[in-house]
Amino acid sequence: MSTIAPHSTVSSAAPARRPRPKSTEDTFYTVAASTVVALAVGLVTWAFTSQSGSPATAAGLSSGGSALISTADSVEQERQAFEQRQQALAQEHQRQAKILEQQRIAGEQEIARQTKLLEQQRIAAEQEAARQARRLEEQRIAAEKQARNRMILARIEGLESEISVLRRDMTATENQRADHQTRVTEYMMDHKMAIAALAAGAAGAGVAMDNNNEFSDDAKAIGGVTATIAVLWAIANHEEVLEVADCMAKASAVQTDYKNRISRMSQRVTTLHSQIAQEKRNLEQ
Numbered sequence: 001m002s003t004i005a006p007h008s009t010v011s012s013a014a015p016a017r018r019p020r021p022k023s024t025e026d027t028f029y030t031v032a033a034s035t036v037v038a039l040a041v042g043l044v045t046w047a048f049t050s051q052s053g054s055p056a057t058a059a060g061l062s063s064g065g066s067a068l069i070s071t072a073d074s075v076e077q078e079r080q081a082f083e084q085r086q087q088a089l090a091q092e093h094q095r096q097a098k099i100l101e102q103q104r105i106a107g108e109q110e111i112a113r114q115t116k117l118l119e120q121q122r123i124a125a126e127q128e129a130a131r132q133a134r135r136l137e138e139q140r141i142a143a144e145k146q147a148r149n150r151m152i153l154a155r156i157e158g159l160e161s162e163i164s165v166l167r168r169d170m171t172a173t174e175n176q177r178a179d180h181q182t183r184v185t186e187y188m189m190d191h192k193m194a195i196a197a198l199a200a201g202a203a204g205a206g207v208a209m210d211n212n213n214e215f216s217d218d219a220k221a222i223g224g225v226t227a228t229i230a231v232l233w234a235i236a237n238h239e240e241v242l243e244v245a246d247c248m249a250k251a252s253a254v255q256t257d258y259k260n261r262i263s264r265m266s267q268r269v270t271t272l273h274s275q276i277a278q279e280k281r282n283l284e285q
Helices: 002-013 024-049 055-190 192-200 216-223 227-236 238-284
Strands: none
Touching (some): 055 192, 055 238, 192 238, 227 238
16 A cells, blocks of 8 residues: 555645636536545556566556546546636636626616706706796896885875866856956946945944955945045945945855965975875885
């Protein structure tokens, strides 16, 4: 059994050629091939050292060694084929890993693209929301302005309507005043002597026509007689003078009332025109 020693050298040298880690099946093929080779070498060595044996024995041993060597070659071929398959598997694994890495990178890029797209959509949505908010605010302001302008126009229309009513009332009142004045003038013409007595103060202090009377100037113009004649007539017609004096006082009061009413309406029209001017300025703002 001392011939087994050379096998140790062959077996220990075989793994040194392949630095990569071996699988269980790879190690099995390597050990099997090394063992077969060692046995073949041992048998051949033993056959040559035992020349005292019979030729048949040497031939048998030589044939057995050849068979072992052939088996070792087959095992080595299987081992090499296995290594090739392992290398092919490793290459396939590397290819699959590369594909997975590419897919991972592509996935990350797609996620980044989708994230960027979502961010752009978010920003666009915020901008659209801000635009809509501005538009709604502008619409609200415009609606408020329109409502305010409608109210202003309604107030202007109301003021103008009131002015129209006042102007009609002023015209009617002025016509009434003029008509009253005409009738008073006719009355004064029918009572010239009494008017002359009142204008000259011939009827006494109690019934003299006041200078503030609306018709004092007309009375003086109508009288046209001397104070002496007026006094004499007044003495003879004292009741008429009193009646005319009372009528003239009342007529003066009526004329004063007409003028006051017309003056108040005129002042109101002026005030309304000022308010309309202010409303129109507000309308332009």
